Amino acid sequence: MSELSAEVRVQVARLKNLLIDVARCGALNSPLGALPHSHLDPMEVQAIWWLKAESLLPVNILAERLGGIAPPRLSRLLDRLEHAQLVQRERSVRHDRRRVRVRLTEQGRALAEQADAVVQERMARLLMPLEGEQRSALMDLLEGWVEALGGKGRAEEAATSEAAGDSDATDANDDAPAPHPARSRPAHAQLAAITANAA
Numbered sequence: 001m002s003e004l005s006a007e008v009r010v011q012v013a014r015l016k017n018l019l020i021d022v023a024r025c026g027a028l029n030s031p032l033g034a035l036p037h038s039h040l041d042p043m044e045v046q047a048i049w050w051l052k053a054e055s056l057l058p059v060n061i062l063a064e065r066l067g068g069i070a071p072p073r074l075s076r077l078l079d080r081l082e083h084a085q086l087v088q089r090e091r092s093v094r095h096d097r098r099r100v101r102v103r104l105t106e107q108g109r110a111l112a113e114q115a116d117a118v119v120q121e122r123m124a125r126l127l128m129p130l131e132g133e134q135r136s137a138l139m140d141l142l143e144g145w146v147e148a149l150g151g152k153g154r155a156e157e158a159a160t161s162e163a164a165g166d167s168d169a170t171d172a173n174d175d176a177p178a179p180h181p182a183r184s185r186p187a188h189a190q191l192a193a194i195t196a197n198a199a
Contacts, residue, residue, distance in 0.1 A: 027126050030042070039084070040111075043069070044077055044080065045115055047062060047066060047077060047078075047087075048081070048108055049112060049115055049116065049119070050065045052109065052112035052115075055103065056090075056101050056102070056103045057101060057102055057103075058100070059071075059074060059089075059101070062102055081108070084107075085105055085107050085108075086104065086105060086108035087102050087104055090102070
């Protein structure tokens, strides 16, 4: 914090206070939390949701999407989802068969659609207190923020993959169609759709 300008420090303090106020309103609760899937735990639902958003993910990238969970825990989670016929693991035949990627089954996609409908409902409730123009302005700001974060995040992700000597992300791109821009940013796509419907 010491190298930050006075202006940025003030903004950081404002953001912290805003986040505290938002949390008091219950708006920081995960929209994926407590979904109506009693046989799945929240982390399993999150894995399914990410796979719906991004189609095919190398296991190391899925681990990052789930908050950096440890490989043994992710392996057990995927075992349970595979046993329930919700996901399937695939080994790369083109490069290194030790590299594993994960995709949803038809059953998994159907469950992800149900989860997604609940998530969108919850997000809509967060946006409805704002007027149409305010919602649009908020979306514009968030899109700019996500784009700024995305540039930095993609560079860090590439550096992490390269440092680990892991080219799973490249393998996935070799065998799968390029993701739709909205799929690479599921929250952005959902918020934009909700805003359009609510405006």
